[in-house]
Amino acid sequence: MARLTRAQREWRPGMPKKRRSTKVMFASTVLLLEAFVAFFGTLAVFGLRRSEIEPAVILSVGITLSVVLVLACAVLSRPWGVAVGWALQVVLILTGLAEPTMFVIGALFAAAWWYGIRTGIRIDREVAERDRAQAEWEAAHPEKPGPETP
Numbered sequence: 256m257a258r259l260t261r262a263q264r265e266w267r268p269g270m271p272k273k274r275r276s277t278k279v280m281f282a283s284t285v286l287l288l289e290a291f292v293a294f295f296g297t298l299a300v301f302g303l304r305r306s307e308i309e310p311a312v313i314l315s316v317g318i319t320l321s322v323v324l325v326l327a328c329a330v331l332s333r334p335w336g337v338a339v340g341w342a343l344q345v346v347l348i349l350t351g352l353a354e355p356t357m358f359v360i361g362a363l364f365a366a367a368w369w370y371g372i373r374t375g376i377r378i379d380r381e382v383a384e385r386d387r388a389q390a391e392w393e394a395a396h397p398e399k400p401g402p403e404t405p
Contacts, residue, residue, distance in 0.1 A: 274382060276332065278375025282340055283328040285368050289347055290324035292360060293317060300353050308353065320346065337372060344368050 262273075297317025301310060327343055330336040344365040351358030 274386075276375065277378040277382070278372060279331045279336075281371030281375040282331050282337065282368065285364065285371050286324050286328050286331075286340060286343070289343070289364050290321045292364070293324060293347065293350070294321040296350060296354060296357055296360075297321070304353065313353075320350070340368060340372075 294317065297313060297320075300308070300317065301313045305313065324343055324347075327336070327339050330339055344361070347364055348358060348361030351361060
């Protein structure tokens with residue numbers, strides 16, 4: 256027998272569907288793109304610097320960073336999730352110590368992260384205001400019963 260999630264157990268007919276946060280969606284997109292960049296950056300550093308840096312170190316650090324970037328998406332809805340994302344932005348920029356091009360790429364992703372968080376918060380606030388206005392309007396204008404149809 257399948258186990259129900261908490262949301263499924265608490266659902267009742269007529270309950271409005273909970274909106275997903277645009278901020279979390281934008282932030283998750285940036286983190287996932289960064290995970291791909293970290294993975295391919297790892298391969299580039301492995302190919303270019305394996306004689307200077309131990310190959311096992313390159314691969315383990317790079318792949319771990321990629322996995323952490325993906326897993327960070329799961330905590331973005333928590334109050335401390337965005338702070339984790341900011342810390343990962345710093346880590347991605349610091350990968351420029353192994354490959355200088357990553358300073359530029361990391362800074363561009365940090366700018367995308369900032370823009371996604373800022374814009375997502377604004378959109379979430381506008382959606383909440385629109386939902387509140389809609390609820391007020393519906394409360395002031397209840398549906399009038401229409402003629403019965405056979």
